[in-house]
Amino acid sequence: MGVNSYLILKEEIEDFKITKDMFPKDFMNFRDISWVAQVSPFIKEFSKPGDLIFEPFAGMGTTIIGAAIQGRRAVGIELEKERFVNLTKRIDYYKERYKYIPELINGDSLTFEYPNNIDLVVTNFPYYNGNIEDSEDGNFYNIKSYNMYLEFIEKVIKRCAESLKKDGYMVAFSENIRNLNGNMISQAYDTCNLLKKYMNLKEERIILYEKEEFKEDDITLTNRSHEYVFICKKKEDERDYSEYKNALVKVGEKVKYLVIGSYGLFNICKSVLDNPPYDCDILVDNNINSIKNIVNILKDQGYDLYSWQDNIDQKFDYNKLKGRYYIRAIKKAKEEEYIIDITYECERLDFSKCYENKVDKDNITVASIEDISTLMKGRGTEKDKSLLCRILKLK
Numbered sequence: 001m002g003v004n005s006y007l008i009l010k011e012e013i014e015d016f017k018i019t020k021d022m023f024p025k026d027f028m029n030f031r032d033i034s035w036v037a038q039v040s041p042f043i044k045e046f047s048k049p050g051d052l053i054f055e056p057f058a059g060m061g062t063t064i065i066g067a068a069i070q071g072r073r074a075v076g077i078e079l080e081k082e083r084f085v086n087l088t089k090r091i092d093y094y095k096e097r098y099k100y101i102p103e104l105i106n107g108d109s110l111t112f113e114y115p116n117n118i119d120l121v122v123t124n125f126p127y128y129n130g131n132i133e134d135s136e137d138g139n140f141y142n143i144k145s146y147n148m149y150l151e152f153i154e155k156v157i158k159r160c161a162e163s164l165k166k167d168g169y170m171v172a173f174s175e176n177i178r179n180l181n182g183n184m185i186s187q188a189y190d191t192c193n194l195l196k197k198y199m200n201l202k203e204e205r206i207i208l209y210e211k212e213e214f215k216e217d218d219i220t221l222t223n224r225s226h227e228y229v230f231i232c233k234k235k236e237d238e239r240d241y242s243e244y245k246n247a248l249v250k251v252g253e254k255v256k257y258l259v260i261g262s263y264g265l266f267n268i269c270k271s272v273l274d275n276p277p278y279d280c281d282i283l284v285d286n287n288i289n290s291i292k293n294i295v296n297i298l299k300d301q302g303y304d305l306y307s308w309q310d311n312i313d314q315k316f317d318y319n320k321l322k323g324r325y326y327i328r329a330i331k332k333a334k335e336e337e338y339i340i341d342i343t344y345e346c347e348r349l350d351f352s353k354c355y356e357n358k359v360d361k362d363n364i365t366v367a368s369i370e371d372i373s374t375l376m377k378g379r380g381t382e383k384d385k386s387l388l389c390r391i392l393k394l395k
C-alpha cells in the first residue's frame, strides 16, 4: 500500500472470485464478502510469516485466505451454519498454497473462546441492518437496535484487544451506512470510537471501489464504494506502579494518607478507567508535622519536593504552605518520571471522616469510591464527568 492513505480497488483477484457454480446458495448472496485483494496488503504490512491472524467474523474466509497464502497461521469464527459449510469448502480449495492449515470455528464471536497471543486481528464488522431475516439467532445482522449493535461490537473489540499479543495490531474495516429513512448511520465513526477505547488508534486508511452505481433496491443500503480501515495497536504496557507503591508503604509507616484520583480508582475499581493512571494523588491531614514527615520520607525515597515553584529544601519556610493546597513530589526512575501530588488542604472533604471509610488494598490505603467521586465532582472536568458516569454504572 506504500505511503498512500487510500487504496483503489477495481475487482477481486481472478483466482479468488466467488462463483455461482462453486457456491450456489448464500443468505446474503455474498454481498457482504470482502476481497482477498483488499485484506492482503494489510496482512502483509502488519504481520509477518508464521504470525497468528484472527478473524472474529470469518464470512467466506477472505481474511483467512489472505493470511494463509502469505504463510500466516489463521483462525476464524463464523456463526451461520450454511455459510460455514461454504467457508470450509472455500478454504479447502486453496489448501495447496498454505504453509499452515487454518482453523475454522462455527460459533458465536460474543461467546466462543478466542485464541491467545494473536499477532493481528483483521475483520470486517457485520453491518448494522436490523433486517436480514434469513440469518440465524445471534447474528449481528439481526440486531434491531443500533445501540445494542454497538454494545455487541464493543464486546468483540474488547475481547480482541485482550487477546492481542504485546505490539499486536487490529485492522478493522467499517463503513457508514444509510438507513431506511435515507439518513446516514455513522457506523464507521462509532466503531472507530469503540476501537479507540481499548487500543491505540494508529492509522486511518480509505478503500475506494471503482464499481457500478449504488442500486436503491440493494437491501444492505450500504453504498459500498468506499470504506474506512482503522488500524489499532494494543495499548502499551502499564507503567511500573511499584515505584508509587513502595513510596506509599514507607509513608504509611509514619503518616496517615489516602490515595485518591485515578490511581485510587486503579487500585479499587480499575475497570472504570479509560487509560492507566500516570501520577499518584494522595490526601493527608493538614498538619505540619505530618507534612514534614512525608517530605522527609519521600526525599529518602529519591523524590524532589516542590510547593508551587519553591523547592522544599532545608531552608524552606513551611508557613508558605498555607493556601497552596498541595505539594508535588517528582522522581526520575527507570527512564520514567513519577509524580506524587500530596493534597493537604481540601475544602470538599474532611480527612478524618474519609479515613474512617478507607479501603486497605495491597498494603496501601485508598479513599472510598464515594469520597474519590466527591472530589471528582468538585473538579468537574469532562474527563471526570465521564469517569463518574462509569462509576455510577458500576454501582
Ligand SMILES: C[S@@+](CC[C@H](N)C(=O)[O-])C[C@H]1O[C@@H](n2cnc3c(N)ncnc32)[C@H](O)[C@@H]1O
Pocket: 032, 033, 034, 035, 056, 057, 058, 059, 060, 061, 062, 063, 077, 078, 079, 080, 083, 107, 108, 109, 110, 123, 124, 125, 126, 127, 138, 139, 140, 141
Ligand atoms: C461482513 S461479513 C465478513 C466477511 C468476511 N470478512 C469475508 O470477506 O469473507 C460478517 C460475517 O460475520 C458473521 N457474523 C455475524 N454475527 C456473528 C457472530 N455473532 N459470531 C460470528 N460470526 C458472526 C456473518 O454471518 C458474516 O458472515
